[in-house]
Amino acid sequence: MEGLMKSVQQVWCSIKYWVSWIALKLKDVNVLTRRDESILQCFNLPLTLRKEIAISVKWKHRKPGWVKLNVDGCSLGNPGPSGAGGIIRNHKRDLVCGFSVAIGHYSNNFAELMSLLHGLRHIDQMGHLFVEIELDSMLVINWLRSQRRGLWYMEDYWEEIQSRLAGLHVSFVHCYQESNSVADDFAKLGAKGLTGSWTSLSELPAHIRGNFRLDRGGLPYVQKVRRVC
Structure with a gap:
């Protein structure tokens, strides 16, 4: 040829x-x-070949004396308009506080870390000391466990996160995205430009209130995963 x-x-x-x-x-x-x-x-x-199967996942509550903080970040475009969001619940699965923050034009990793920071600020304001932090970003979980950030331009924010964590009894848990849906809903509000906080269930937006009730009732979400067959 x-x-x-x-x-x-x-x-x-x-x-x-x-x-x-x-x-x-x-x-x-x-x-x-x-x-x-x-x-x-x-x-x-x-x-x-990988076969797609469905598994059930659900939000789980903590033991008495602890609160659970779920956080998530959202970037519409990655990078794009971004928001941070989260929710704090007690061991009875009741709402303590939900929040959304518009943070500007950033990447999803930046939004994930900022959601944690804003969540810790709310924890500090309310005086909670025993906190389980749950998020669906394995990258941020690894940063926290190794105590090393991955974004150099977030040095000041990272130092504040470490300082706030030092005063808490805290554990970190990775979760599936489906069981973090309430925090994700708040983060999307932030990405759309809404900054606010909620302490009453009746004041929550309808779609967030619906997912909150699913969690409180212990009802599962469906997640599709691929496994080698």
Whole structure:
């Protein structure tokens, strides 16, 4: 081809290479045709299909004497108009405080960390000392556990977070996004430009009040996950 000569073995190796490369991409495919399967078997390549299954997840309350702070960040565009939001509940699953904050034009990671900061400020104002903090950002969880931030321009905010955490009995929990829906709702309000706080269930926006009642009733959310089959 184009004046170049290759041996049969070279051509065969090239074919196997590209078929192998395509096979790696099949991890995001749910269904293969019989012809696809026969081709992979011909080349002795493994099938690594992922099947989508549904699992139930739900918000869980803390033991007496503790409050639970759920926080979330939202960036419409990433970066884009961003908001921080969260909710504090007691061990009876009752509302202590919900909040939303418009924080400007930032990334989702910035919004996640700012939601934590604003949540800790509310915790301090209310005088709570035993706090379980739950969020769906594994990145921020890792920053907190290693006590190292990932965003250099947030140094001042990070120092305030560490200072506020130092005065608390605190634990960090990662959760699925579905079971963090109330905090996510507040964060979306912030991204739309609304800054406010709520201490009464009757004053909450209707859609947030509905998700809050689902959590308080112990009802599960459905999460779809992919597993290798």
